[in-house]
Amino acid sequence: MNEIKIFCPATIANLSCGFDVLGLCLDTAGDEMIIKKSNTKGVRINKIVGADLPLETENNVAGVSLLAMLEEVEADFGFEIEIYKNIKAGSGIGSSAASSAGAVFGANELLGKPFTRKELIKFAMQGEKLASGNAHADNVAPALLGGFTLVRSSNPLDVIRIESPEELFATVIHPQIELKTSDARSVLKKTVSLKSAITQWGNVGGLVAGLYTKDYDLIGRSLHDEIIEPIRSLLIPGFNLIKNSALENGALGAGISGSGPSIFSLCRGNEIAQKIAAGMGKIYDDLDVPYEIHVSKINPDGIKIISTNP
């Protein structure tokens, strides 16, 4: 195989009560990447379409992720990368993660798969470190593994993949405003009340149980964030209106995607997901906030191969 074209999905991290630990993979929103073998060793980003991002390998999340991987495996050829961005940077649905995870996934295929998908996570985390200063797995784990992922521990890294109930759909609305991750992070308090923390870990337990038992009601009852959402949601225009609209239209729960500004909801079935999308859109229409909406089932596979050239 000399060339591979892949789909690199968007992801939702900081899933409600599962702040910093729970994420999921989307199916209809994502980038495409083409990765080719080259006679010249090393990694080159040849083309980025749809976003104004650095082409220098060391300044590009895809580049640094792949360089991290190449420290652990011998390659007798080089890599040329083209990135076709659809996920907007700063949207809160894992734009940098899609590129970081895509680069190592594609190169791993060209190398004959020396690493499992799970083993690729730690390399892609280096792209996240470049993007946000923090080598976290919240988005690269679901992008690589699909379904839901629980990052039980970051150090040492311990990621558990959890199958999604089949009928679970996500609706994500991205208000086209700028919300810097650093700002979203700076509003967080360093301490929380023990009472709220207990509520939160009860809900994390409930959400994980709901996923394993495919109990949609339990998933809904558990999708509450006592700690982060009340603070961060103040930075997102119309957050409460959007969330309430989603719940009124049948969402199991709703919350901030990643560090925002995107807002997600989960529901049972495509029909309700579309209805939620329409309701969310109307609110931002009324508020004159420009937006994008994604409706997607949960992607069970993660990154997918679109085509290969021998």
Place this chain on the structure above:
Amino acid sequence: MNEIKIFCPATIANLSCGFDVLGLCLDTAGDEMIIKKSNTKGVRINKIVGADLPLETENNVAGVSLLAMLEEVEADFGFEIEIYKNIKAGSGIGSSAASSAGAVFGANELLGKPFTRKELIKFAMQGEKLASGNAHADNVAPALLGGFTLVRSSNPLDVIRIESPEELFATVIHPQIELKTSDARSVLKKTVSLKSAITQWGNVGGLVAGLYTKDYDLIGRSLHDEIIEPIRSLLIPGFNLIKNSALENGALGAGISGSGPSIFSLCRGNEIAQKIAAGMGKIYDDLDVPYEIHVSKINPDGIKIISTNP
């Protein structure tokens, strides 16, 4: 049925990272109760063997639990209760819960089962309120349902039962010292760092995932308590020695049972559980601390019927 004799199991609450939400049911440690129909309406505690506890119905946890139940169901007869205590009060393995849950379970059987086991929890919680001032379900839920229980929320009550992996065994050592629940509670801090809270809910997610997937290693990796144990363990003699000994002898994890002073460990298989028990015992022998030890598989059924009289 005019009379029922039941086994009322001991339970472990505050299971490591699952403080205030996760508990489990033991199989070999527990009380017995006999509950009889009586021509005289109302509830009488006729006999308590093995403990110095109040016989007045309103001052007895079994009595108040049953009275709470009788507010929601019509009974054209009364109840006479005998309690044979084996679980020591203040041991941290659910002594009051066994009596509270036992009373409502037994009476429910005599009444022809108007309530499910899950519905009985809220009545038994009134016994806990009498015992500790706090109507919690941490012990009565696993006593009634068996296996593991997650109290996702106390208000409204939302309890999820989780099947135990079959080979999971508990070893519990009870140092015969007095540790008041109020003291164990007063040492807790009212706030925790966000970082520790995230670690904790990552572990709760991991523990629940490990139980559903019967992944003993994941259960072990998740059995950490960043928040309560470092503080409360200071009240328990030789806690670190006992815990380290359990881990050295093959425990998946260990921690404080309930609010102490009992210390539990979980492991795979009876053989390792016995080895852990021997190691724990030796440490308290050396420290001259009197103790009791229980080795038990996880009880999948909760309270069991020993015999009935028609």
